[in-house]
Amino acid sequence: MAAAASPVSVTSSPNYRTNPSQTRKLPSQSWPPTTPTRFSQPLSSRRTSIAGAAQSMKQSSSSAQPNPEVHLSLDAVQRFIHLNFGNWTGTFHQFDSQGNLMHKISTKLAAGSYGEDELISLIQTLYIKQPPSTTSFSGIDDDEAEWSEYKIKEINMFTMDKYQQIGFFPKERAFALRYQTAGMLETVLRQGVLGEDDIGEESPKNLKLPSRQPSIVCENCLYSLEKDRRVRAFHVMDPKGILDMLLVFLEDRGSTAPIPPTFDDSQDYGDRIKPFLGTWKGHSITKRSGVYGATLARADTVAVLEINKDGQLIQDIASTLEGRDITTNVHWTGTMSKNLVTFDGGFQLILLPGGMYMGCPCDVAKCVQESKSFHLEFCWLESPGKRQRLVRTYDVEGLAVSSTYFLESRFTLDKPFASRITVILAVQYLHSEDLNQKQNFLLIVLNMLSKFF
Template identity: 65%
Template sequence: MPTLCADRTMAAAAAPAVSVAYHPARCLQFGRHRRFYVSKQKPIPRLATNYWKFRRATVVSSSSSFMVEQEKENDGSMGAEVLHRFIELNLGNWNGSFYQFDGTGSLLQTVTTRLAASSYGEDELMSLIQTLYIKQPASGYEPDLEWAEYKIKESNMFTVDKYQQIGFFPKEKAFALRYQTAGMLETTLRAGVLGEDDIGEESPKGLKIPSKIPSIVCENCLYSQKSDMRARAFHIMDPHGVLEMLLIFLEKREDGTPISSAPGKLLDDSADRITPFLGEWQGHSLTKRTGVYGATITEADTQVILEMNDGRLIQNITSTSDDGTSSVQWTGSISGNLISFDRGFQMIMLPGGMYMACPEDLSKNVSSSQSFHLEFCWMESSDTRQRLVRTFDTDGLAVSSTYFYETKV
């Protein structure tokens, strides 16, 4: 969201990051009974997109590399502890729904899902194992094959730190991850919408599938402050750096009980998705470097005022930290549920008190050597909201994440 542009310290405080990619998940079909597996091939370098290349592991500078190594030496157990807390936060049986939206906020598909998460190993060798179950539409061919199963690639110390470039806030129960492909999301759509009728067509009729080589796939996850629920939001930017689609898993955990049917519709819609966000919001932000050793970069007090003026949205942002106070104003035009700001940034209003934001065209950021941000906001009640913002450099590397908790005054 444009709110981060008020904080100039974020993009400059980037830790050394790694960009490595693996093959997309493969969908294997054995007769009528499909099972989905993640490719186990070795990591390969990312192929160039139209506007930038995801590079191999690169040290930003010798001084910053030394700083990170010193961090690890001084806090040797920190990585394992953070990993343990991340895995613990994800454990359990999660029942819910998967929602697909286009770039203007229009709902395209809804799929019922279940997620079973467990772990094995200890300390630095601990791993998170997840299996996604996707409710298939009724089929006359296989009436008993109700759920498709997808084995998600396990998460461990290496994958979350290097591949997914985790941004984790244990106390706030929020995290951000990066993915190389949209294989898991594509499988959810194919199995949940087409079911046994899916013959693997590139562009199935009536179904929008993510690009095979997206430029960015980013997950921002926020946990409810009131119940054991969470919202996992995915930005998918196409190979040209333009928003392709938005995806949300809205899930409720049922610990200690067998996986049951998902609850009813959780994502309530409203004809007016903008008005609930208008007014003055005050809160606090916390910015961390990417990775399991990511240290806090900046903390700040924030004030955001949103108001309408002649049919346009005016947003005034003030951020106060130890480095001083900065302010910025944004003006946006409104078209349905899409707000386009005058600095090439857009906010897509979604049902359930949510919005997601991103640049209109990442190539413009890349060509001008500017970092960029992807944001997810969840207003769970009329007077409180959480926001999670992921900051990327011009090579598409996630360098930091910022968590906001704000209340309406």
């Protein structure tokens, strides 16, 4: 597996043990910390127009138009800092590759900025709540809890484009970025699970740590459509390109609630898939990286996920480029085992609590060997009728090709509308010269006919 050649994007201690000077008591009255540095100038009101469709990137590259705003401008950097700015209280969740919850850790994050103009940087300090030491007295309350302090490497105009390869959607309030190490994530686990009892073992008992040489560490961040909340979801792939673990921060900004937000992980396996079943209609916005032409594209999307009479999951995705009569169709058949959905072709969805799933190839190395691009996906269904998705696509070298944001609403087909859709698909079937595409059109048409006629 060829890993992305980039400098380390997160700071980490060489010996993987927290420096004692970094660990300190953080009484509740000490939070939030001193107000972070404010911007030296107001943020511009200019908005970047972005668009696209992940499933049709290759077909759409010729139609997407170069856009000078794709490269991160000062305005985009300021917007990114403003989006992250503030004091965040939340919970860090560790899931194994099967979607089973392993650990929950309380966290706090203070994000501010320093510098002006092109030199402005995002500065973040993460506080990790430590468990009581096995040698300490019992009965310590939250006000006296020990918190480990971890300073995340700064983000600025230079690092965003060159190192993190950030795919940023200012208006949609979403972003994807990369890391080359999992040092920050390992620190959260060590300090949040072991605390002062950490003796620096490479493989502590009862604690699974991410690989120190991961092939990919990808963060996808989606902000709530309803409140000042966000989810930061991390895919960690091991050196062989196999999913190592999934890590999720659920955070509220400016919250003073005594109990941080967390997930209800008591759902039965079958209940986790139910919210995603049905028809979803929306649009996608794709931002391709500068290496691949620095283009933007927009598409209308329809995604259908159903369980057939044999218990198989059937997924059909149609993406139509805006302004062009070009539709790309993808048909997948999959099986479900507990929290894991595996589709033909080697792509899997890991179902998580909280209306979320994360998707990735079953074997990234196989994609690389076959010279195929691959993608990682994060979906958040915050309410029953609306969901957001973020897809990060990579080439065989592990470099980010594009980032795609989806906003979709649950759609109920009535018979008249289904009739129109069936006619349109039937016409496309008759005019298509691609055999695979004809088969996909035919399957969708037959599915429509079986439902309504």
